[in-house]
Amino acid sequence: MWPFRTSVKFTDMDFRTDVHSHILPGVDDGFGSEKNSVKALQLLHEIGLEHSILTPHIYPELYPENTKDKILGRFDEVSSALSATGVTCRVAGEHMVYAGIDSSFQRGNAADSLQLGEGSLLIEMSYAYESQNIKDFVFHLNALGFQPVLAHPERYSYYSRSLVEIRTIVDIDTRLQLNILSLGGFYGNTAKEKAEAILERGLYTYVGTDLHSLAQIDQLKSMRIQRKHVAALEKLLENNEELWNS
Secondary structure: OOOOOOEEEHHHOOOOEEOOEOOOOOOOOOOOOHHHHHHHHHHHHHOOOOEEEEOOEEOOOOOOOOOHHHHHHHHHHHHHHHHOOOOEEEEOOEEEOOOOHHHHOOOOOHHHOOOOEOOEEEEEOOOOOOOOOHHHHHHHHHHOOOEEEEEOHHHOOOOOOOOHHHHHHHHOOOEEEEEHHHHOOOOOHHHHHHHHHHHHOOOOOEEEOOEOOOHHHHHHHHOEEEHHHHHHHHHHHHHHHHHHOO
8 A cells, every 4th residue: 555655644444433532521620512522523524524423621620620420521522423424433441540449449330431442541640640550450450350551651751761660561451652743743752752652562552642632633634644654554444343342
């Protein structure tokens, strides 16, 4: 595919499923209005998107109202308008790893969590410092039968370009999710370089937009993927499809 090109437009790739976005309106630092959420999905549908997993932040310190019931209730309010765009949506969550989070995931209540797919749980950390309990929490999730998926590891400033820390996270049975805009340099050169290195070493499993604004769709449309990264990225897009169908 594309044998004579040094790069390809991301929008020319088979981007049908997004596994990470903040399109659900009025629940976090993403989209604030239903109108803009609908517009975002319309624009994404025009470039091929068919399925979107909406992943609002779940972090009691910043978003105390973001309980499962509150998020699902908000989704019910806007689901008809969102589905009219041609993109089928479902709700999961992006869970911040904080001290004491283990208590929210016990054998009696773990099944009530907002999951990406059957057993897959999207987790994140602060960009400035690593959660002290990240490894313990991953082990805890594994013991409950969950598959942790760490969002955008390339953006964590405390993870070095050598990928030593990232490999350690992968080795304790954590999957990694790439923010596609990292490859375009939209989060800075360091994040771009780490994203390329993680991708080239085959350490990512999924790719998402982490969409927070309409402006980021313009960035998506302008992105080009180096030819040497196309095959690896195509595999992540296939994995997204499998996750949606799980």
